[in-house]
Amino acid sequence: MKRKSSRSVLRVLYASSEESADVLYLSGVFVPDAFLSLVAGRQSIGVVNRLEYARVKLTSQFNQVLLLETVVEEAASALQLERSAVGPAELIRYFSIKLGRPDVLVPSNFPAVYYAALQLAGVGVSVEPGAFFPSRELKTDAEAKAIRTGNAASAAGFRVVERVLSEAQIVGKRLKYQGSVLTSEMLRCLIDQECLAKGAVASHTIVAGGDQACDPHEAGSGPLKPNSLIIVDIFPRVQKTGYHGDMTRTFLKGKPSESQRALVAAVRASQKAALKTVKAGVSGAKVHQAASDVFASKGYVTEKRGDCFVGFIHSTGHGLGLEVHESPRVSPGANRLKAGQVITIEPGLYYPGLGACRIEDVLRVTKDGSEKLSSYPYRWEID
Numbered sequence: 001m002k003r004k005s006s007r008s009v010l011r012v013l014y015a016s017s018e019e020s021a022d023v024l025y026l027s028g029v030f031v032p033d034a035f036l037s038l039v040a041g042r043q044s045i046g047v048v049n050r051l052e053y054a055r056v057k058l059t060s061q062f063n064q065v066l067l068l069e070t071v072v073e074e075a076a077s078a079l080q081l082e083r084s085a086v087g088p089a090e091l092i093r094y095f096s097i098k099l100g101r102p103d104v105l106v107p108s109n110f111p112a113v114y115y116a117a118l119q120l121a122g123v124g125v126s127v128e129p130g131a132f133f134p135s136r137e138l139k140t141d142a143e144a145k146a147i148r149t150g151n152a153a154s155a156a157g158f159r160v161v162e163r164v165l166s167e168a169q170i171v172g173k174r175l176k177y178q179g180s181v182l183t184s185e186m187l188r189c190l191i192d193q194e195c196l197a198k199g200a201v202a203s204h205t206i207v208a209g210g211d212q213a214c215d216p217h218e219a220g221s222g223p224l225k226p227n228s229l230i231i232v233d234i235f236p237r238v239q240k241t242g243y244h245g246d247m248t249r250t251f252l253k254g255k256p257s258e259s260q261r262a263l264v265a266a267v268r269a270s271q272k273a274a275l276k277t278v279k280a281g282v283s284g285a286k287v288h289q290a291a292s293d294v295f296a297s298k299g300y301v302t303e304k305r306g307d308c309f310v311g312f313i314h315s316t317g318h319g320l321g322l323e324v325h326e327s328p329r330v331s332p333g334a335n336r337l338k339a340g341q342v343i344t345i346e347p348g349l350y351y352p353g354l355g356a357c358r359i360e361d362v363l364r365v366t367k368d369g370s371e372k373l374s375s376y377p378y379r380w381e382i383d
Helices: 021-027 050-059 068-079 088-098 112-120 141-167 184-197 210-214 258-277 284-297
Strands: 009-015 035-040 043-048 064-067 103-106 124-127 169-171 174-177 206-209 229-234 247-253 303-305 308-310 317-319 326-330 342-345 348-351 355-358 361-365 370-372
Touching: 009 021, 009 088, 021 035, 035 088, 043 050, 043 068, 050 064, 050 068, 064 068, 068 088, 088 112, 112 124, 141 174, 141 184, 141 229, 141 247, 141 342, 141 361, 184 206, 184 229, 206 210, 210 229, 210 348, 210 355, 229 258, 229 355, 247 258, 247 355, 258 284, 258 342, 258 348, 258 355, 258 361, 284 317, 284 326, 284 342, 308 348, 326 342
Parallel strands: 009 103, 043 064, 103 124
Antiparallel strands: 009 035, 035 043, 169 174, 206 229, 229 247, 303 308, 317 326, 317 342, 342 361, 348 355, 361 370
């Protein structure tokens, strides 16, 4: 089927900008409840209720902001419906007729109930299978600055980690901080508080030690142990802009074994190899392969042992912006990188019994290489 020209299609979103990165990207303003956003050619329209109207009209990026209550009256009259029968699907029908765009395009996460209602009403509605706004992949200087701000909040969190671990005392098989057993929950709380002080909200921060860290997305719980590798992954969202930071460092309080030192050294070497490979025109798959080759050369195998996967068990990185995980990917089969994309580089190794290490930084891809948007030292041994 021949795809309609974007100029003749009405692009429609129905979601809150708190939850939808696409709506936030289009509107540039935070609205907590779902509302209707439309794009017709170069014209963008937001339809909001009286609670949000003045603020959105003043601060948003929409070309036009309409009052929901007024639009509902207009739609009811045009469609010959009772006012109470006009919901999001009816409003979309109304705008489709008013703007002369019978074909409607919605994102893949568009509410199914309104999609079904539009189809029943005979509206030509289709789903965009890819990115709704492909331009989101290519970050402007302002967006790169916002991401750098997010990573500054992450770095502030790591300074807390280093301070707490430096002040903590080793008491038997426990770490004690200010008279209490140091736990993942305690350290995570201190990190999140510091991020908040920097204007960013950190959710689901990872502070996982020992074998817990061998599950890459395990948040961590219970007492942290001395002489054990601790993965700390901080990915806060800047309250003002909605953009994220995302950095990971690995720490150890006490004295590491030679095997632990070798593991951390291998991960750092892998990250350096991947960082060096990043450049516009180079595929994300090649960057991932560069990271994997270092592990293979040092004898770190990736395999399944029983019900557990060990070694380098995830991709090298992902896109970062208004979402923590967005396009592009840095993984096997990934496409060529483009100048302006922002990606993470975060190789890791995971071996229960030995522990785990992951190191993550953020890059903006350039024509000749990359621009680093994260900054924090790689010191991991804490006496």
